[in-house]
Amino acid sequence: MQIQFNGQRAVVTGAGKGIGREIAVLLHKCGAKVVAVSRTQADLDALRKEIGCETIQADLADASAAQAAAAKAVAGGPVTLLVNNAGISIPQSFLATTVEAFDKTLAVNVRSALVFSQAVAKALIAAKKTGAIVNLSSQASMVGIVDHTAYCASKGALDQLTRTMALELGPHQIRVNAVNPTVTLTPMGEMAWGDPKKSGPMLAKIPLGRFAYPKDVAHAVAYLLSEQADMIHGVMLPVDGGFLSA
Numbered sequence: 001m002q003i004q005f006n007g008q009r010a011v012v013t014g015a016g017k018g019i020g021r022e023i024a025v026l027l028h029k030c031g032a033k034v035v036a037v038s039r040t041q042a043d044l045d046a047l048r049k050e051i052g053c054e055t056i057q058a059d060l061a062d063a064s065a066a067q068a069a070a071a072k073a074v075a076g077g078p079v080t081l082l083v084n085n086a087g088i089s090i091p092q093s094f095l096a097t098t099v100e101a102f103d104k105t106l107a108v109n110v111r112s113a114l115v116f117s118q119a120v121a122k123a124l125i126a127a128k129k130t131g132a133i134v135n136l137s138s139q140a141s142m143v144g145i146v147d148h149t150a151y152c153a154s155k156g157a158l159d160q161l162t163r164t165m166a167l168e169l170g171p172h173q174i175r176v177n178a179v180n181p182t183v184t185l186t187p188m189g190e191m192a193w194g195d196p197k198k199s200g201p202m203l204a205k206i207p208l209g210r211f212a213y214p215k216d217v218a219h220a221v222a223y224l225l226s227e228q229a230d231m232i233h234g235v236m237l238p239v240d241g242g243f244l245s246a
Contacts, residue, residue: 003226005032009079010225012036013060013116014086015053016043018186019136022214023083023221025051030222032081035073060086060112061104070119080131081225082120084113087136089151089191097149109154113161117176121169130173132225135162136217137178139240155180159236166234175233177224182240184212208241 010027014020016038024034024047034053037060038044044055054076058069073079087109090101113135124131140148141155158178165176183193183202189211193199203209220239223229238244 001228003030003222003228005030005081005226007031007033008081009033009035009077010081010083011073011079011116011120012083012085013112014038014136015047016040018189019181019184019214019217020083020085021047022218023085024053026215026218026222027081027083027225028053030226035076035079037069037073037086060115061088061107063107063111063115066112066115067119070116073116074119074123078127078129079120079123080129082116082131082133083136083221083225084116084133085136086112087154089148091147091151092149093147094149102150102153105150105154106157109151110157110161113158117165121165121172121174124174125172130175132175132229133165133169133177134221134224135176135178136221137162137180137236139180139182139238139243141180141236142244162236163234170233175224175229177229177232177234178236179217179220179224180236180238180240181212181217182206182238182243184214184217186214205246206241206243207246210241212239212241 010032012024015024015036028034028051036053037056039059041057056069058065060066137158138155140152141159162178
C-alpha cells in the first residue's frame with residue numbers, strides 16, 4: 001500500500017516545528033502541494049527551502065489573524081487536505097492556571113481548528129469537491145494529566161469538535177478524524193516532560209515503553225487523509241503505545 005496525494009493542496013497549521021513539520025515533509029513526499037502555516041517566519045523559510053511549499057505566517061492565537069490566514073490558504077486554490085496541527089501547552093496546575101493561559105490555549109488548540117475547517121469545508125462544499133481533515137488531539141483529551149489543566153480541556157474540546165464536524169460534514173463527503181498521541185518528543189514535549197521524575201511514571205504506563213516520535217504521528221495522519229482510509233470517519237485514533245489500554 002502506497003499513499004499518494006497526486007498534487008492535492010494540503011494545508012498544515014503549526015508546520016514550522018515538531019509534529020507539524022514532520023507532517024508537512026511527509027505529505028510533500030507523498031505528492032501533495034503543501035501550504036504551511038506557522039507563527040515563526042524563519043521556520044517557514046527553512047521549510048520552504050527544503051520542500052518548496054507555500055507559506056503563510058500567522059499567530060493563530062489571534063482570531064482575526066487566523067481567519068485571514070485561513071482565507072488566504074483557500075484563496076490560493078482548492079484545499080482538499082487539512083491538518084489542524086497548531087497547538088501550545090502552558091503547563092500549570094489547576095489552582096495556578098491563569099485566565100490568560102487558558103484563553104490562549106483554547107484559542108490556538110481549538111478555535112484555530114474551527115476557523116480553518118470552516119474555511120476549507122465551505123470552499124469544498126461550494127465547489128462540490130470531497131476532502132479530508134485531521135485534527136491533532138492528544139491522549140490528554142481522555143485522561144487527566146497533572147499540571148495540564150488548560151491543555152487537557154482544549155484537547156477534550158477538540159475531540160468534541162471533531163465528532164460534530166464529522167456528523168455535519170460527512171454528508172458532503174468531507175471526512176474528519178483526529179489523532180491522539182501520547183507524549184511526543186518534540187521541543188514542546190521535551191520541555192513539558194524533560195524531568196525524569198515526571199516522565200518516568202508516564203513511561204511506566206505505556207506498554208511499548210517509549211514516547212512517540214513525530215514520524216509516528218505523521219504516518220497516522222497521512223493514512224487518515226488518504227483514500228485508503230475512505231471509510232474511516234469521526235474517529236479519535238490513539239497513537240500512544242497502548243497507554244489508554246493499560
